[in-house]
Amino acid sequence: MKKNNTHTRRDFILQNSLLGAGTLLFPGGISSIWAGSISSSPSPALLGGQPALSSPSWPAWPIWKPETDEKHLLEVMRSGVWSRNKVVDLFEQRWAEICGAKRCLAVVNGTNALNASLAQLEIGWGDEVLVTPYTFIASVSSIMFNGAIPVFVDVDPETFLMDPDKIEARITPRTRAIMPVHILGLPCDMERIMAIAKKHNLLVVEDACQAWLAEINHQKVGTFGNAGCFSFQNSKNMAIGEGGAIISNDDQFMDRCYSFHNYGNPYGSAAGEVGAGTVMVGTKLRITEYQAAIGLAQLARLEEQTQTRGVNAAYLADQIKDIPGISPYRLHKNATRAAFHLFPFRYQQEAFKGLSREAFIKALQAEGVPCLSGYSELNKMPFLKNAFKSRLFRKFYSSEQLDYERYAHENQCPMNEQLCNREAVWISQNVLLGSKNDMDNIALAIRKIYDNADQIKKVNE
16 A cells, blocks of 8 residues: 655644745736746746745634633633533534534544444444545544444545445445545535435434535535534644534434533433432543633634635636646535635646656645645555454454455445545645635646646656
8 A cells, every 4th residue: 555645634734834924926926927828837946946835825723813812711711610611511502503503512522523423323333334435544443443344435536525326335234324524624415425324224423523614505514414523623624722522403312422421420311310320331521611712712713714715715726627637626516615624636647747646746845835645545554454353343243244355355445546546635724714816826836837747757756
C-alpha cells in the first residue's frame, strides 16, 4: 500500500495557519496576468519564479478575538465552576437549535460521539456496519471499538463520498447499520441512503464530524439518521480544541447517551429504582464549562464563515475546472450547502505531462498554496488484520468471518484506491476564508504548473 503524505492533516492545518493576512502579490487577479494567453503565465516558483501567493489574506486558524471572545470565558474561569454545568447546557441547546435537532449532548470528542452513539443503539458484537473507506480512522475504529465489523462501500470519486449505488450489494443478514460520512464537509445523499436503510430496516449513524451546517435539501446533516455526530477538534471549522457532540430527535436514545457519558448514572428515561444508583455500564465523556464557553464564541461566527467558504469554494472550482487534468469536487444534486472542511479536487498526471501527484503538490506548495494528498486506504490498514487476530474477535466471530484474506478481497474499493494513491488533493478550510484574489492566485498557481509541467518534471523527478 502506498504511504500517505508524511505530514498529518493536523500538521498541514498548523503549517497553513502560520500564513497570516497581508497584501496580495497579484492584486489585479488572474485574468489580467494571463491576458487571454496560456503561454503568458509566469514562471513557477520551483523554477525560480515568484510564488503566486507570497502574502495571502486568509486568517490563521483557529480564530480567537479577545475583544469579543474573552469576556464570557473569563467569567467562567473566575467562577470556579469548571466541570459540566449551565454553560455546557447552553452550548448544547444552541447547537441543537442550529442543527434543527431536538436534543444535543456535548462529549469530549467526535470519536467518542461515534462510540457512544453506536453503543447506545446496541450495535456491537456479531453486527456489520457499512462505512466508506475514504474517511478518518475514527469512523471505522468506533465500529470495531464496539465489537462490530466494518464493511466498506466504495466511493464515487467525483463526490469523494460513499456511492449510494453500491450500498445494497454490501448488505448481508448481519448488517445492522449504515454510517454515512460527510467527509471533507461534503454532504452525502442522505435521502437515498435513508430510503435504503428503511427498506432493509437498518439504523443510521451520521458521521458529520467534518460537516457543520452542511445540508441536503435545506435539512442539516446529522438530523436524517438515528444519531448525528460532530467534532470540534482544533483544526475543525467549529474549533474548541477538543470536543464533540451527538444530536438526535429520539429522547430515549439521548437519555441513554447522557447516562452513558456520566458513568451510567440515571438520567431521564434511563432511570432505575430510587436510590439504586448507577443504572448502566458507562464512562466519563463530559466536557468542561470553559470548553463550552470557547465553543459559544466560535459558534457566533460559524454561519458567516460557512457562507464565505461556500462562495469561495464555488468560485475557485469554477476557476480551475477547465484546466486539463483538474477536476473539482462534485456535490450531489440535492445538496443545498457544503461545509468545506477541505477543498478537494482530483489530479490526473497524464494531463500534466506525467508529472506525479507528489511533484505537483510540491510545486503547488512552493507557490504558497497549503495542500496535501489526503487519506491513505483505510480498508487496507493493519489495524483490521490485527483486530481479527485478537482474543475477543476470535471469541465472538467464526474463523470464516475472520478470514482476513477473504475479507480483504471482498472489501476491495478500487475507486477509493484511485483517490488515495493517485488523484486526491486537498486545500485547507481557512484558505477559503481568504479573498477572491486569493482564489484567483490559487488558480494561477495551478495554471503555472500545468504550463510548465515538463520543466518541473525534469527538475523534481
